[in-house]
Amino acid sequence: MRAVEIHEPGRPPTVVERDAPEAVPGETLIKVTAAPVTPLDLLCAGGTSYFGRPRTPYVPGVQGVGTVGGEPVWFATSAGMAPGDGSMAEVARVPEADAVRLPAGVDPVVIAALGLSAIAAHMALTWRGELVAGEQVLVLGAGGVVGQAAVQLARVAGARRVIAGARSAAALDRAERAGADAVVALDTEDVAELAARFAAVADGPVDLVLDPLFGVPAAAAARTLRPGGRLVNLGSSAGETCPIDSATLRGRSLRLLGYTNNELTPERRAASLVLIAEQAMLGTLSVAHESMPLRDAGKAWRRQREGTATGRIVLIP
CATH class of the missing domain: 3.90.180.10 (Medium-chain alcohol dehydrogenases, catalytic domain)
Known part of the structure; x- marks a missing residue:
């Protein structure tokens, strides 16, 4: 072979x-x-x-x-x-x-493209992030495969508004085509400036941040969270460390959570994958x-x- x-x-x-x-x-x-x-x-x-x-x-x-x-x-x-x-x-x-x-009739190329990245997006939002219907979600790195899937899967889970942050014009375009309600360019290292951009397009405080970037974008996103809000980190492509200030973390009693697919049982991973395949077949996920x-x-x-x-x-x- x-x-x-x-x-x-x-x-x-x-x-x-x-x-x-x-x-x-x-x-x-x-x-x-x-x-x-x-x-x-x-x-x-x-x-x-x-x-x-x-x-x-x-x-x-x-x-x-x-x-x-x-x-x-x-x-x-x-x-x-x-x-x-x-x-x-x-x-x-x-x-x-x-x-x-998998369900009969799935497109193998579409499912292969989604795969573990979509599983990570889905489980970080729902299992780790405890997303419930009616919440506002901010997805960082929304032009990548995880981010694109997260924008769409947040909507499937009932999010009322999905904000997307991405670092290039092409990535912003992909996030917009994925269905984000608003997109924000992550082209500055100024935490306050970036937080202001998020706030300008948000409908009030954010409930949940999905973060495959860490670094400055995560620090800015944390400032948009409501008291008791959650930030789920599943990557560090923008930096291995993050300048989240203590006042933001303590003052709002934020929950910073880590996520890895390695924590999933085969059964939980399979259930997520089947849902992803079903949504792909419905045309709501790609x-x-x-x-x-x-x-x-x-x-x-x-x-x-x-x-x-x-x-x-x-x-x-």
Whole structure:
């Protein structure tokens, strides 16, 4: 079968011919139809992540969509985080618990593009952030895949108003197309200025902030929260530290919460994924994405790493 292989951490993968995996008890063989190239794949393959240097060669791909007996499934893998292969191949072998049956008729490319990013957005909003109908939500980094999904999923959960913050013109456009009620440019390092921008478009205090950025944007967003408001952090692409002032934190009794998909049980993750697939089929959930053939995996990898892709790149075996 054709597969993508990482031979040396930090270098782009190559496409090779290798033996297909064989079935073993407790695992299932999946005919892969779509495998996204995600930031986590690049992080793991870089060799410097907190997971350690991966054992090479290995097939990358921490998630994918395929079929088992003709039925569609989404699946997760630990490729790059632990020994073993991932989704970027014609056939993948995964533990049965990591394969989730999907509704018939789903678009595998759309589901692959959403995947773990949409799960993170959904669970950070609802399970960790305890979003309830009628609340006002501020989504930072709303031009990314997590952010785009969060804007739409907040609406699905009943948010009355969704404000989006993004750092580039293209990202602001994606957030607006995702359905944000208002968009705010995150093009300043002035916390007070940024907080004023948020306040200008908000309908009163914000109830919940979803934050994949941290840094200055998170500090500014915290100032918009009502007393007892929540900020859920699930990333640090704007900074590993954040200048939230003590007066804001104490004076409003704010709740600052961390989130990671690693805390989810397989059952909770599966339930979230099924909801995401259902919303995608209804046309209420999608993110910017493009597809490329598996043979162009090296090019796709470089484009995703360099930030020149128009959205999440999904490889088609």
